[in-house]
Amino acid sequence: MWALRAAVRSGPWFSRVVRGCRAPRAAPPLPPCPVRALATFRGGLGGPEGRGPRADGRGSRTGGKEDEEEPEDAEEEDEEEEELLRRDPLLPAGTQRVCLVHPDVKWGPGKPQGTRAEWQVVEAQALVHTLDGWSVVDTMVVPTKTPGRKLIFGRGTLEHLTEKIRGSPEITAVFLNVERVAAPTKVHQRLLKDKEAKIRKALDKLRRKRLLLGQQRRLREFPVVSVVGYTNCGKTTLIKALTGDAAIQPQDRLFATLDVTARAGRLPSRLTVIYVDTIGFLSQLPHSLVESFAATLEDVHRSDLVIHVRDVSHPETELQKASVLSALRALQLPRPLLDHMVEVLNKVDLVPGYRPAEPNAVAVSALLGLGLEELKARLEGAVLRATGRRVRTLRVGLAGPQLSWLHQEATVQAVDVRPEAGVADVKVIISDPAYGRFRKLFPG
Numbered sequence: 157m158w159a160l161r162a163a164v165r166s167g168p169w170f171s172r173v174v175r176g177c178r179a180p181r182a183a184p185p186l187p188p189c190p191v192r193a194l195a196t197f198r199g200g201l202g203g204p205e206g207r208g209p210r211a212d213g214r215g216s217r218t219g220g221k222e223d224e225e226e227p228e229d230a231e232e233e234d235e236e237e238e239e240l241l242r243r244d245p246l247l248p249a250g251t252q253r254v255c256l257v258h259p260d261v262k263w264g265p266g267k268p269q270g271t272r273a274e275w276q277v278v279e280a281q282a283l284v285h286t287l288d289g290w291s292v293v294d295t296m297v298v299p300t301k302t303p304g305r306k307l308i309f310g311r312g313t314l315e316h317l318t319e320k321i322r323g324s325p326e327i328t329a330v331f332l333n334v335e336r337v338a339a340p341t342k343v344h345q346r347l348l349k350d351k352e353a354k355i356r357k358a359l360d361k362l363r364r365k366r367l368l369l370g371q372q373r374r375l376r377e378f379p380v381v382s383v384v385g386y387t388n389c390g391k392t393t394l395i396k397a398l399t400g401d402a403a404i405q406p407q408d409r410l411f412a413t414l415d416v417t418a419r420a421g422r423l424p425s426r427l428t429v430i431y432v433d434t435i436g437f438l439s440q441l442p443h444s445l446v447e448s449f450a451a452t453l454e455d456v457h458r459s460d461l462v463i464h465v466r467d468v469s470h471p472e473t474e475l476q477k478a479s480v481l482s483a484l485r486a487l488q489l490p491r492p493l494l495d496h497m498v499e500v501l502n503k504v505d506l507v508p509g510y511r512p513a514e515p516n517a518v519a520v521s522a523l524l525g526l527g528l529e530e531l532k533a534r535l536e537g538a539v540l541r542a543t544g545r546r547v548r549t550l551r552v553g554l555a556g557p558q559l560s561w562l563h564q565e566a567t568v569q570a571v572d573v574r575p576e577a578g579v580a581d582v583k584v585i586i587s588d589p590a591y592g593r594f595r596k597l598f599p600g
């Protein structure tokens with residue numbers, strides 16, 4: 157379901173995607189950059205305005221001699237990993253003023269289903285804006301009837317577009333909103349290969365780290381709740397609202413969250429859960445990036461519960477839901493996680509008089525804090541069911557170690573002390589294995 161959509165480079169450029177037609181400029185074309193890669197490119201776009209892409213890799217770590225040497229300490233290695241995952245040396249540096257060209261397929265097999273050109277344009281604009289210093293200064297929606305062929309536009313249309321763009325000096329880059337990638341040149345093949353090898357290494361390391369984190373969490377028996385959803389639907393804002401963590405900074409941009417992060421929060425019963433924030437989904441993503449995306453979502457596989465956040469104020473909310481569900485299926489999420497997923501209808505404050513159509517979903521405004529108590533109650537029930545935890549009232553002797561054991565191994569909700577009998581009735585949330593251990597340690 158992922159597809160490559162964009163081609164970005166400095167200077168008006170159509171030659172890579174409109175084969176058979178003359179390129180408007182003589183400069184050698186660069187391989188197109190996947191949308192996903194653009195979206196993950198943060199910082200480091202500085203440099204002289206309008207400078208072309210650093211095809212030689214200068215200023216980045218790719219392609220240089222230093223790459224061949226192993227970093228000496230773990231910190232340096234982490235920095236390198238971070239850099240590799242974030243930077244794309246093939247992107248033009250500095251400020252870019254983009255002309256967004258959207259081929260609007262009106263009929264035939266290439267006609268996009270369930271969406272409209274205007275929303276595809278809005279999404280593409282948002283993607284361009286994820287890059288610091290990049291802005292869309294012009295948008296052209298161009299009807300075309302040759303979907304899936306080598307030629308996207310006819311010669312006449314191409315000439316018209318080229319002329320228009322050449323006549324607009326403010327345009328420094330063209331973003332062609334198509335799912336296509338041209339074969340890279342030999343220079344670029346090497347660069348991409350180097351980068352691929354390094355990213356694979358970084359992903360392996362990331363996987364090992366995640367596995368360790370997952371094991372540590374399991375040992376401490378905190379239930380894990382993963383929060384997934386279309387990009388910009390409000391996942392981070394919801395986690396901020398559920399955990400009260402003021403340090404979390406949601407942003408109104410696509411792919412604001414670029415890595416999986418975990419935060420602790422408490423449910424009404426005082427049960428601590430770990431909320432895992434994830435990278436947003438997009439309806440069309442390049443196949444080549446599925447693996448890296450899947451790696452960041454491995455935590456979701458290991459979670460006890462999944463929350464699917466939806467932006468109900470978005471005109472394409474249904475399409476977004478379908479995209480997320482199909483991506484989760486493609487990622488082969490375990491069946492119980494899919495079946496017991498909690499659907500959260502977010503941003504209801506933007507839809508006056510909103511009435512949820514889905515009976516089991518919870519409507520909230522993560523921003524204004526509406527509906528959160530109901531959501532927490534739902535989450536609690538679902539977490540208890542998913543993790544085999546139960547609320548039990550256990551009688552313990554005041555003189556013995558049982559009470560402190562329960563504080564360590566379970567979530568103590570209330571302690572009703574009966575001094576005359578020298579006992580206390582303790583209301584706890586306890587997992588079945590922990591209860592088994594309690595009974596074994598303190599029989600009778």
Ligand SMILES: Nc1nc2c(ncn2[C@@H]2O[C@H](COP(=O)(O)OP(=O)(O)OP(=O)(O)O)[C@@H](O)[C@H]2O)c(=O)[nH]1
Pocket residue numbers: 385386387388389390391392393394405406407408409410411412413414434435436437502503504505506520521522523524
């Ligand atoms: N009005 C309104 N805006 C919201 C609500 N929840 C989130 N937002 C806004 O939506 C934008 C995106 O929110 P995030 O929480 O960053 O969304 P996200 O899903 O984490 O986005 P990515 O990490 O980019 O995938 C921010 O500007 C939020 O303030 C809500 O309930 N109501």
Ligand SMILES: [Mg+2]
Pocket residue numbers: 391392393412413433434
């Ligand atoms: Mg986020």
